[in-house]
Amino acid sequence: MNKKKTRLSLSQKRMIMGYIFILPWFIGFLLFYVRSIFMTGQFSLAKLTVNANVGGYTLEFLGFKNFVFAFREHGSFKQVLTTSVINMLVDVPLVTFFSLFMAILLNKKFPGRAFFRAVFFLPVILNSGAISAMMDLAETMMNGGISATASEVATGDTSNIAFNIDYLVNMFMNLGLPSSILGYLSSAVGRINDIIKASGVQIIIFIAALQSIPSSMYEVAKIEGATAYETFWKVTFPMVMPHIITNVVYTIVDSFTNSEVVDLAYKTAFTDHNYGVSAVFSIVSTVVTCAILVIVVTLIQKRTFYYN
Amino acid sequence: MKKEAKILLDKTKRTLNDPLKMRIAGNEIKNVLMTVFKYVILIGVSYVIIAPVIGMFVNSIKSDADAFNPMVFVLPQHPTLEKYKLAILRLDYWKTAAKSIGYTAGLTVVQLLVCSMVGYGFARFDFPFKKLLFGCVVVTIIIPSHTVMLPLYMTFRSIDPFGIGKLLTGTPGLNGTVIPMYIMTLLGCGLRSGLFIYIFNQFFRGLPKEIEEAAFVDGAGMFYTYMRIMLVNAMPAVITVTVFSIVWQFNDVFFAKLFLIPDSTAISKRIASLQGIIANEDQILSLTLQELYRDAGALLVITPVAIIYLILQKNFIEGVERSGIVG
Numbered sequence: 001m002n003k004k005k006t007r008l009s010l011s012q013k014r015m016i017m018g019y020i021f022i023l024p025w026f027i028g029f030l031l032f033y034v035r036s037i038f039m040t041g042q043f044s045l046a047k048l049t050v051n052a053n054v055g056g057y058t059l060e061f062l063g064f065k066n067f068v069f070a071f072r073e074h075g076s077f078k079q080v081l082t083t084s085v086i087n088m089l090v091d092v093p094l095v096t097f098f099s100l101f102m103a104i105l106l107n108k109k110f111p112g113r114a115f116f117r118a119v120f121f122l123p124v125i126l127n128s129g130a131i132s133a134m135m136d137l138a139e140t141m142m143n144g145g146i147s148a149t150a151s152e153v154a155t156g157d158t159s160n161i162a163f164n165i166d167y168l169v170n171m172f173m174n175l176g177l178p179s180s181i182l183g184y185l186s187s188a189v190g191r192i193n194d195i196i197k198a199s200g201v202q203i204i205i206f207i208a209a210l211q212s213i214p215s216s217m218y219e220v221a222k223i224e225g226a227t228a229y230e231t232f233w234k235v236t237f238p239m240v241m242p243h244i245i246t247n248v249v250y251t252i253v254d255s256f257t258n259s260e261v262v263d264l265a266y267k268t269a270f271t272d273h274n275y276g277v278s279a280v281f282s283i284v285s286t287v288v289t290c291a292i293l294v295i296v297v298t299l300i301q302k303r304t305f306y307y308n
Numbered sequence: 309m310k311k312e313a314k315i316l317l318d319k320t321k322r323t324l325n326d327p328l329k330m331r332i333a334g335n336e337i338k339n340v341l342m343t344v345f346k347y348v349i350l351i352g353v354s355y356v357i358i359a360p361v362i363g364m365f366v367n368s369i370k371s372d373a374d375a376f377n378p379m380v381f382v383l384p385q386h387p388t389l390e391k392y393k394l395a396i397l398r399l400d401y402w403k404t405a406a407k408s409i410g411y412t413a414g415l416t417v418v419q420l421l422v423c424s425m426v427g428y429g430f431a432r433f434d435f436p437f438k439k440l441l442f443g444c445v446v447v448t449i450i451i452p453s454h455t456v457m458l459p460l461y462m463t464f465r466s467i468d469p470f471g472i473g474k475l476l477t478g479t480p481g482l483n484g485t486v487i488p489m490y491i492m493t494l495l496g497c498g499l500r501s502g503l504f505i506y507i508f509n510q511f512f513r514g515l516p517k518e519i520e521e522a523a524f525v526d527g528a529g530m531f532y533t534y535m536r537i538m539l540v541n542a543m544p545a546v547i548t549v550t551v552f553s554i555v556w557q558f559n560d561v562f563f564a565k566l567f568l569i570p571d572s573t574a575i576s577k578r579i580a581s582l583q584g585i586i587a588n589e590d591q592i593l594s595l596t597l598q599e600l601y602r603d604a605g606a607l608l609v610i611t612p613v614a615i616i617y618l619i620l621q622k623n624f625i626e627g628v629e630r631s632g633i634v635g
Contacts, residue, residue: 011434018429019429021433022441024425024426025422025497026441028492028501031497032456033448033497035463037451039459105346106350116350120354121621123357249450262452265454275458278458289452290450293450
């Protein structure tokens with residue numbers, strides 16, 4: 001009798017099972033994200049002292065002093081933040097269009113496709129934190145190391161790809177292109193290495209997106225007599241538009257995670273033990289990232305076409 | 309000879325006079341040019357990607373004499389493996405690599421299970437606040453991990469259940485062990501776990517509901533259905549996540565540094581100090597020579613993931629095409 005009353009319907013059972021399935025993540029989210037964000041806010045308003053032997057820490061409330069310090073007195077924060085943001089704004093369109101272009105090239109069947117695809121994902125492996133950290137360290141040793149003499153530094157880089165861009169710049173300058181556009185383009189060519197390195201995952205996402213476009217659409221376009229150019233702008237581009245948002249978001253976040261602001265925040269916390277100021281850096285950079293994300297996504301979303 | 313030339317000339321004339329043939333010929337030329345253009349770009353970009361690796365490899369097999377010989381370009385005169393020998397010794401390579409791979413594999417398995425489970429929960433069950441909660445998953449993807457790094461460090465520094473941390477590292481707190489990383493991953497907040505949950509969710513949503521219903525009718529429980537039926541069907545997503553997870557965990561320095569994971573378990577951290585160690589211990593003070601050792605070490609570190617990637621590569625890219633990265 002009693003058993004019958006407490007018996008749950010199937011949908012209720014499934015509801016509970018659903019909660020059980022997501023439970024681990026939910027606990028983690030509360031513990032590591034909600035709580036941490038709250039704590040970062042707390043740290044940014046206080047002076048944090050680590051208790052050396054016992055573990056734990058004490059907080060001393062300071063108000064907005066850390067913020068004032070970060071913006072008014074800290075030597076490099078503002079500059080680092082602006083360069084990071086500018087780098088990101090320069091990178092995002094370049095990476096997005098480069099990866100779209102490459103995905104289109106790699107999408108169709110041709111001899112050697114498997115090889116090229118494997119190569120294009122290599123940067124994700126090579127661009128590891130490990131290798132770049134090592135390179136960074138090598139660079140600081142190179143710049144500040146006592147044993148470094150000019151000749152040794154000069155013979156060091158045989159693997160660098162040197163490319164003299166001045167010649168091209170002069171040529172286009174003579175053609176009368178505006179220097180601001182030229183500056184952007186030349187910096188883009190100069191950064192081709194970084195752009196290629198940063199676009200491994202994006203290329204994969206775009207390839208997947210291109211594969212998901214129904215082939216019937218291309219058939220229709222062909223029957224109606226559309227040229228390749230028209231087909232791209234009328235079929236391919238609108239269909240991958242939603243994934244452009246995904247990729248832009250991914251690129252922005254990725255570019256910020258690898259930016260100098262993070263390094264600065266890390267260094268301030270763990271080298272200088274200035275935890276409060278480091279928390280301020282984290283908060284400010286996160287707010288800036290989120291603001292940029294919201295602006296960019298809303299701008300693109302307006303022009304996005306959703307097939308389904 | 310003359311006759312042949314004449315035939316050719318006639319043929320060309322005929323083609324030139326016939327507009328249809330002209331168009332076909334034009335298209336052919338266009339196609340050939342496009343193919344050439346395509347290969348030029350692909351090979352060029354591939355070169356930019358591969359060149360540093362080739363450079364590193366060449367550096368790593370150079371002998372000391374080659375390093376200072378300005379005549380040596382690309383191919384060293386006296387190739388040698390001594391750079392590898394010393395790098396292996398100083399990295400304690402086999403031991404560190406084995407430990408590193410074990411650590412990565414453990415985390416990958418945990419991450420795979422937890423993320424697929426959560427993804428399945430979001431994809432197939434209806435419950436109140438589902439949309440809001442899934443929004444939170446997206447938020448965890450977007451929030452850069454450095455925003456939460458300080459509290460994480462402080463938290464794991466402060467908790468020490470049963471004195472495990474003190475026992476293992478001599479200092480209070482769990483930092484300095486691999487436990488924090490396992491806890492984070494187990495609770496679905498490990499390295500880019502949000503992204504993996506998202507991928508699994510998208511993939512499970514794309515699978516037909518009939519499979520599950522059949523399993524349910526046959527008396528399988530919900531958990532059994534997930535483990536034995538859905539996860540098996542989600543192979544493309546599983547492979548995608550496995551590759552990403554292995555590569556990112558193995559290369560991760562951020563969390564390794566944050567939780568002070570010892571160098572002996574994190575080869576990604578250890579490689580950073582290789583140049584310094586070689587400079588100090590072996591008294592190799594020339595930067596040019598140090599770089600050769602550094603490159604050898606870097607190649608050694610890349611090798612395990614590169615091998616795993618090459619094995620899973622084909623499945624991986626097919627998997628990406630079929631898995632739910634694309635909504």
